[in-house]
Amino acid sequence: MTDKKMSDLDVTETPHEAEMGDYFSLLKPRVMSLVVFTALVGLVVAPVPTHPFIAFVAILCIAVGAGASGALNMWWDADIDRVMRRTRNRPIPSGRVQPGEALGLGLALSAFSVVMLGLATNLLAAGLLAFTIFFYAVIYSMWLKRSTPQNIVIGGAAGAFPPMVGWAAATGAISVESALMFALIFMWTPPHFWALALFVKSDYGDAGVPMLTETHGRPATRRHIFVYTLVLIPVALALGFTSIGGPIYLAVSVAMNLWFLAAVIKLSRRDEDAAAADAYLAERRVFKISLYYLFLHFGALLVEAALHANGFGSL
Amino acid sequence: MAIKVEHELHGRRRGRNLWLGAILLAFVAMVFGLTVVKVQNGQGAALQGYDHAVQVTLEPAPATDGETTTEPAQ
Incomplete structure (x- = not known):
């Protein structure tokens, strides 16, 4: 003891x-x-x-x-x-x-x-x-x-x-509707995260995590964001033609996609020097718009559901 | 050094235990609420066989003119 x-x-x-x-x-x-x-x-x-x-x-x-x-x-x-x-x-x-x-x-x-x-x-x-x-x-x-x-x-x-x-x-x-909601978030995720990866000084490399910005470089990441955005747009619009879509969703979707695409084009056309010169303004902008993008798409689906419940039909 | 009756650790534990108690109570309330809603929505019929005893309302009606039916007896 x-x-x-x-x-x-x-x-x-x-x-x-x-x-x-x-x-x-x-x-x-x-x-x-x-x-x-x-x-x-x-x-x-x-x-x-x-x-x-x-x-x-x-x-x-x-x-x-x-x-x-x-x-x-x-x-x-x-x-x-x-x-x-x-x-x-x-x-x-x-x-x-x-x-x-x-x-x-x-x-x-x-x-x-x-x-x-x-x-x-x-x-x-x-x-x-x-x-x-x-x-x-x-x-x-x-x-x-x-x-x-x-x-x-x-x-x-x-x-x-x-x-x-x-x-x-x-x-x-x-159903088609739920599969398209899945596809919308699935295709939205890469541009959203890669835009973040471009302006946040990460240490994924030190941790041994292969991020696109470090394995393929920043110019390749910008191209990836652009291509994935092109695939995202038809998916987002297609949801508007299903039973849960409607004119309000389509209007929101068209507006958001145009806004997002314009920001992504600007991001994909510039190089690191230009980005560093304005403290990654375009990259931050794409990230911010991507947040609105998802929230407003799903918010529009809620509005459509409320309209349908009150007797207003879909397209 | 005298043993302290209260230590910062005890406060932390008390807080944790209170939270755990609240979560368990919420779980009980959730199961109770689910049961009430399921029974009120007519899904309670599925619960009648819980004790493996013969339930009259679940028995098929007696066959007439050689045919069988799956309708429950009234």
Whole structure:
């Protein structure tokens, strides 16, 4: 036995115990807010009405599922998060949360969200949510992120699933409309993130993450943004001709696409010297417009749904 | 050094426990609400076989003139 007395014990010797806010930040609340919005639109614009309480539970489950995949991502990426300035203060690299806690929380919330969504709505929605979590945590985080500069492109699918899950929760099916909502976010993600990558001085290279700006260079990234924007435009417009579209959506979509395309053309035509001269103004502009772009497209779908519900038909 | 009755750690733990309690209560309320909504929406019929006992309302109606029917008995 040691001679240590109770009075000698110091609770500060124990590892740091996390606060609730630390666990909450594991769930990436900012990403979660986008997921909630797009999933809500997918659920509300669906032709089958959903009881408000069931809709609330469905959105909550989708949000928790997204948060769970965020926790699993932070658990897996703790090593590179320690290296990068932007992520150094996340709960695991800063030591506030133990890696095992993040893994346990991620797995438990994943199971909880999938089972509860299945019970509240249907098995298809639950299956899609499970696949989304798997896609983000395993396909993106564990595989693609560190192996290919196209990581943002394919990994973007994880962020594109929520409206499809919302639609499936209401209808129990997958349709052209939900597939196009998926495609809209999927095609929007690369220009959005690459514009950010152009003006944010990242240290992905130090962390061994192949970002397009570093593997193929900045001029190639500008060309990629332009090409992906050209593919994005018809997808966004096509949604306007489905049962959930309409004249308001089309008007918003045409205006936003013209605005976005003009900004992207300006970005793709200039070189690094010109960008550095005005502190990446055009790149920041594309990033900012891309945020409005997605929000207004999905917002227009909500407006169309409200009009349809009040007797105004689609095209 | 005397043992401190209260330490900053205890406050943090208390906060965490209160949050956990609130989350568990919310979960209970959510399951209760879901049950009420499901039963009110007529999806409660599917719950009748929960105890593996014969449920009269789920039994098929007696066959007439050699045909069978899947309609439940009234």
